[in-house]
Amino acid sequence: MNITRAWEILKENGFKKTDKRELILTMFGETEKYLTARDLLSVLKKDFPGMSYDTIYRNLSTFVDLGILEETELNGERNFRMQCESEHHHHHFICMECGNVKEIEICPMEMLSERLPGYEVESHKFEIYGKCSSCA
Amino acid sequence: MNITRAWEILKENGFKKTDKRELILTMFGETEKYLTARDLLSVLKKDFPGMSYDTIYRNLSTFVDLGILEETELNGERNFRMQCESEHHHHHFICMECGNVKEIEICPMEMLSERLPGYEVESHKFEIYGKCSSCA
DNA sequence: AATGTAAATCGTAATGATTATGAATTAGAA
């Protein structure tokens, strides 16, 4: 996902172009790591001292709903990052040291669905945590 | 994990036998579902009106540390349940309707470690959510 | 059984993340 595409999606869904959204998207565009609401606010405060959590969280929710961002929970905090370009379903290795994310191409559900007769699978979560090659 | 074994572990580690712990363990012993701190308190308040979250959370942490309970995060809340008897590593299907839990014997990490050269895997999370056969 | 002491609990307050609200501002269409 790139910023241009993000704006397209926003426009298609009737959302307006604001300087706050611009900055938030820019921040996500510049990193592949997961960011928290706090991460964003601490940076955005510099340009917009009046910026409030309301603005952050409201936009994060919008972006997740529109598939611009993806979300996960780490240490009891919601974390967000740009939705992956990869068109195919995949999972993540997350480095707990530097925050870098590596895509895992394999999905365990492929070989598992047949093992759950009668069960209706709605979603699943598969994430690996550890140290990336640079941090290890 | 049964309650008798839980008390053994507590005793081994120098923890005392209290009526609060007794009730908490009983609640977990009666269900295979995940419970939240709120779930516990709402029931325990009946027997101990003065019971506080401090007591609940302190004991939940203790139990998790000792391997008596296992923990997961669902909808932004910490959820706990009796640690599975199964001696071998496994994962869970969790029914979002009734809360029932089914053990998944397969672990995706087995066939994945070799695909992460240089990466140091510390932990992983694999959970499946949906409706169990009764609820589907 | 009485005593001593560390552990556990109580009552309550603090914290941290997230959500909500009403007033003021602004983007973008008309």
Place this chain on the structure above:
DNA sequence: TTCTAATTCATAATCATTACGATTTACATT
């Protein structure tokens, strides 16, 4: 330029969780 709904601001409320000092309790020891 004007209008209006969307957005933001400023602030407060909520919810889950953690912390703290005072009190009580389990249980080992005498």
